[in-house]
Amino acid sequence: MNVPNISATDEVGRRRATDDLGRRRTAPSIQPEALPAPSSAVSWGSIVAGATAAAALALILTMLGAGFGLSSVSPWAYAGITAETFGISTILWLTLTQLIASGVGGYLAGRLRTKWVATDTDEVYFRDTAHGFLAWAVSALMTAALLTSMISSIVSGGIQAGGAAAALTAGTAAAAGAEVAKYNNNEPTKYFMDSLFRKDLNAVPIVGESGAASESSPAESTSEVTRIFMNSVRTGPLPPEDVRYVGQVIAQRTGLTQQQAERRVVETYNQVQGKLNEAEIAAKQAVDSARKASVYASLWFFTSLLIGAFTASYAATYGGRQRDL
Secondary structure (H helix, E strand, O other): OOOOOHHHHHHHHHHHHHHHHHHHHHOOOOOHHHOOOOOOOOOHHHHHHHHHHHHHHHHHHHHHHHHHHHHHOOOOOOOOOOHHHHHHHHHHHHHHHHHHHHHHHHHHHHHOOOOOOOOOHHHHHHHHHHHHHHHHHHHHHHHHHHHHHHHHHHHHHHHHHHHHHHHHHOHHHHHHHHHHHHHHHHHHHHHHHHHHOOOOOOOOOOEOOOOOEOOOOHHHHHHHHHHHHHHHOOOOOOOHHHHHHHHHHHHHHHOOOHHHHHHHHHHHHHHHHHHHHHHHHHHHHHHHHHHHHHHHHHHHHHHHHHHHHHHHHHHHHHHHHHHHO
């Protein structure tokens, strides 16, 4: 029976192991720099393209809506649409503008993006939605920058025209308000200065050096009476001493008796006070109406922008599906 040569077998195994180790050492190794760089999931080119298209379309539609809106209003009575109709039409036009512009921009952002290879369907849907939202955000910023200077000048012109018409309608109230502002500036001092030199007109007139009776001119008497009225119009009824003095002035100018003149003074004072109260109420109502209009406009503008964001995101997913077909 032959016994195998164990030493020869071990020698052959060692040689094979040495050869395998040498081949592994000399095999070419793959360096990390040779690996392909991962591509970005954001296609900024398609986003900017969609945002530019959306901003341009929004600008065109907004200008068209401003032209239609200003052509439908009129300062003349019973002409043009009402303020309520104008507000509703403005809201609807802003919403329609956001739907069209955002939809077009989102579709272009999804359709023009690069094709993602070996990407899960849910991930593709999320990326398309993000592309549409980013396109809407960039277009909103671009539109705001464009409309800040352009639309403001157009709308301000329309507001000035409407303000001029309102000023013509409320001429009496504006004049009363001007008198109140004038009184608040310097009239109290003049009133007290006049009271220092007030004289009794029923007394014997003072004769000057020229021999003529000392008498104030009608313009000076009117200014003095105006200051007397404005001094008390904010506090309540006219004081009795002011009623008596103004009655003397009116009696001297008109020939009425003292009682008739004082009754006319009280009636006129009540009319002036009523007009000023109406002007104050009208001013407060105008401020409150402007506040409410600003609140409603802000809320509806926010709603229209939110609708535009959802529209752009959905349109981007539709454009992305068309891209991957």
